[in-house]
Structures are given as C-alpha cells and as structure tokens.
Amino acid sequence: MDTLFINIKELLQVRTAPIEFVSGKEMSELPSIKNAYLTVRDGIITGFGSMSNCPKTDGFKLIDATGKLVLPAWCDSHTHLVYAGNREGEFVDRIKGLSYEEIANNGGGILNSAKKLQVTSEEELYQQSKVRLEEVMQLGTGAIEIKSGYGLTEDAEIKMLNVIKRLKENYPIEIKATFLGAHAVPSAYKNDKAGYLQLVINSILPKIAAQSLASYIDVFCETGYFSVADTELILAAGKKHGLIPKIHVNQFTAIGGVQTGVKYNALSVDHLELMREEDIEVLKNTRTMPVALPSCSYFLSIPYTPARKMIEAGLPLALATDYNPGSTPSGNMNFVVATACIKMKMTPEEAINAATINGAYAMGLSDKTGSITIGKQANLILTKQINSFGCIPYSFGNHQIDTVYIKGMPVDK
Ligand code: NIG
Ligand code: FE
16 A cells, blocks of 8 residues: 655655765755655655645555654664673773773674674574664664674674575565675684685685675785785785775874775775874775774774764764674664764764765665665665654654654554
C-alpha cells in the first residue's frame, strides 16, 4: 500500500536533480520544503511537495507529521560493527592513564579483538552483531558500511564477511562490506609483516573476491601498522580483484596515506585527525570523499578533523561513526552530528549534508539514498515535534527521532 506523509513541518534535504555529493560552500545549503507532503510506494520515494499540492488521501496509509520534520536517514559510511566481546577493560586502563598506543603495544587493541573473534563461532558473532545493527537502525541509520579486520586469519576474516552477508540478507538496511585484512599485523606474523601481506594478497583476497564478499578494500595506513608502501601493495592487489579502496589514514600520524588514497582513486579517505596543507591540497578536485569520525576523537581524546579548514578549502566532508570496540564503541549518528557541530564547528546544515548525501557517496550509494529524491529508497527519519533541524545537534547525547523508516517500513523500537 502507498504511504502518504502529510503536514510535514519541514521536509529536509530535498534534491530534485540527483547529486552525488556537496562540497565547500554548498555544504551550508540544506534545501527544504515547509508544510510538505511525501509519498512512498514499495519502499521508494514517489513524490513530495508543498501541502497545497497534496494528492487526495484515498487509498493511502496516512501518516500525520504535524509539528514534525522529515529528513533522510543517516548514512554511516565507516563502521566495524561486526566484532566479538568488547574492550571495556582497556577503556578503564585508559582512564587510569595508559594510552591507546601503549595498550596496543602490550598486545591489547586490535589484536585483543582478533583473539576474541577467532574463538567466537559465526553464529555467536552474528547474534552479537545483529543487536548492534538493530540498535543503530533505531537511532536513524538507514545505510551502513561494515568492515572486516578483526579476524586477521583467512578463516576469521571470511567468518566476519559471512556475518556481514547474513546481516545483508536478513535486514532491510543497505549494507556495504569492506575487506580490512590489513588492520594490524597478527601475532603469528609479529616479525614477518611481509609474510602477512603476502597471505592477504595471495590467499585471502582472491577467496573473498571469488565469493563476492566485499565491495571495498581498506588498510590501516599508520605508523606502527601499515606503511604507505604496504598500503600501495594492498590497494593495487584489491584493484586487480575489482575492490575499490576506502582507507584509514592520518589518525595519529600523517605519513602520506591521503596521497596514496587519491593516487588509487579511493572512494574515501577516513579519520583525518591530522591534516597537513598538502593533505588538503591533494584532495581538491578529486572524487575521493574525506570522512571525519568525531566520536573516535571524542572517545580517544585525540584531535578532531579540521572540518572548517577543509570546507573552506572547497572540499566535501562526510561524517561517520567508526563504530568499533576499541576507539569508538558507539554507533550513534545523532551524537556524531552533534559532536561535529560542537567540536568541529560545522553548522547543522553542513553536518546534516555530511551525514546524509556525502555519507551515501562515501559508500557508493548516492544514487539510492541520502536525499529526498524521487526514485530513492524511502529511508527516512520522522522527528519528534521540534522547533527546527538545529534541535538535532543541539540536543546532544539525546535524539529527536519519533520513527525511522527503512525502505518505507517503520523500524521496530
Ligand atoms: O578506525 N584505526 C583503526 N581501526 C579502528 C580502531 C581499531 C580498534 O581499536 O579496535 C578505528 O579507529
Ligand atoms: Fe575505523
């Protein structure tokens, strides 16, 4: 049955002509229609406009949105939502003074999660992960990217990607899978990083590609993890198998990962807590989306991505959660949007663009979601009765969601 939303106080992120992403000054514009209607059929947006042009209500399931806003559901383009157990102990260790780096050097960090995941069955991993997926859907996420990278053996990486595949099959939300075999050098290869790279390139990657388990390839390009040269090897191998790069760069140190991403036509370069002039410069006029992860900066007390500098240089910017057990145990995009405004000085318009249309682009979905456009998926947030969209970031630590719709269907609360 067709659905008709009526009396929408403001319909936000309305794009009649399809766009891929917005950058620079355009990010401060959030086109909208006040006192609007919206129609949905078979999960797709079929029409919208001013209430004065609203179709006859006969035959529609009616939703009265008086006093409420409608915007596209959040597009979370960077998560590690499939993981086993948690790292609560390391959280307390950090409170007591150990650094993230010290914890990782003592065998904690990514290797700690890998150890847990390797001994967790696929079924158990699925059960733990689906709880988190349901939680983020309730918090307004309507499309999501999920990475492997806590397996670090052939079996465990494939186990993670199979869990992502099962989530894809069992939930209406659009999910994109990324292979992150080069997340950390596993203990078994402690003194043989080259050997691990060979395993990833010659053994794991071809299997993943043959089973179509991932669309994207990622590397943690960082001092103490994978160098620019390592990153190039992995990206080149990924490309041979048709996997598009989306990479972790400039989180703790700036070592040229942004340049590598651009060189390999990465769809996105993510983290960017440290940005040098040349890192901003090289992203100009490219199709590589910079992605900021402010909840990670918040949780680890590290610098925030310099959003103002980047937007003022004319770049686009996307926002994502980085949901993972070590640096960001939160998948709440409402908090991400609020933190981007509060700590990165993005305006609400810029933050909403970054968390919708630009996030969709950063996972190859800007033709399907991220804006209110005829033909796109009806992935929608219907807000509570609020004054204006500024209330979304203003009420940080909370959310203003009444109901989330994914492909036109309400998400169970
Ligand atoms: O994006 N930086 C690399 N990977 C994750 C965190 C890894 C972990 O601590 O488990 C991130 O922050
Ligand atoms: Fe990450």
